[in-house]
Amino acid sequence: GQQVMQIPQYQHVQEGEDFTTYCNSSTTLSNIQWYKQRPGGHPVFLIQLVKSGEVKKQKRLTFQFGEAKKNSSLHITATQTTDVGTYFCAGLDSGTYKYIFGTGTRLKVLA
Amino acid sequence: EAGVVQSPRYKIIEKKQPVAFWCNPISGHNTLYWYLQNLGQGPELLIRYENEEAVDDSQLPKDRFSAERLKGVDSTLKIQPAELGDSAVYLCASSSPVGELFFGEGSRLTVL
Secondary structure, three states: OOOEEEEOOEEEEEOOOOEEEEEEEOOOEEEEEEEEEOOOOOOEEEEEEOOOOOEEEEOOEEEEEOOOOOEEEEEEOOOOHHHOEEEEEEEEEOOOOEEEEOOOEEEEEEO | OOOOEEEOOEEEEOOOOOEEEEEEOOOOOOEEEEEEEOOOOOOEEEEEEEOOEEEEOOOOOOOOEEEEOOOOOOEEEEEOOOOHHHOEEEEEEEEOOOOOEEEOOOEEEEEO
């Protein structure tokens, strides 16, 4: 079945450093979404990418969807302590119309 | 606008006991999902509803799990009997017309 993997699994950075998480699907996706889950919280929607090669920015966050629509990345510039949490990608399988969540990247920011 | 409401937030039961979780989605959201999330892992889909119809329940362990959404609004997920391995967070979500998922706070189940 479809699998969505994320790397790295964990990342510790000093406040002010940049951070990137990568999402890779075994199959082509219709679109991809990104979610942030704070410790003890629930996933919160960040963004949705639909087009091949699409790039979207939200303040310090930059999201990219690969040309083949099988991979995506989230880049945070100059991390802050408020960025702490687990970042999940969720890819929409066009055949099953099912969102498959990635394995997540847990970010810790050291002040 | 109220978000997705789930109850109870926490439930501790002994194995073999039944348990039920309730979810009220965002008003107007026709699509409702139940996900299971184990510690340190991403949410895994259990069942998806379009209005009152279960359109994807392929991942629902039907020998012990059941779900219903009788009037196409709120939904209940039941486990009977619960096993130790069912300890997890059960997340309910509803989606906007563009597909954005709104999650509830989740129901954390501990089976002793």
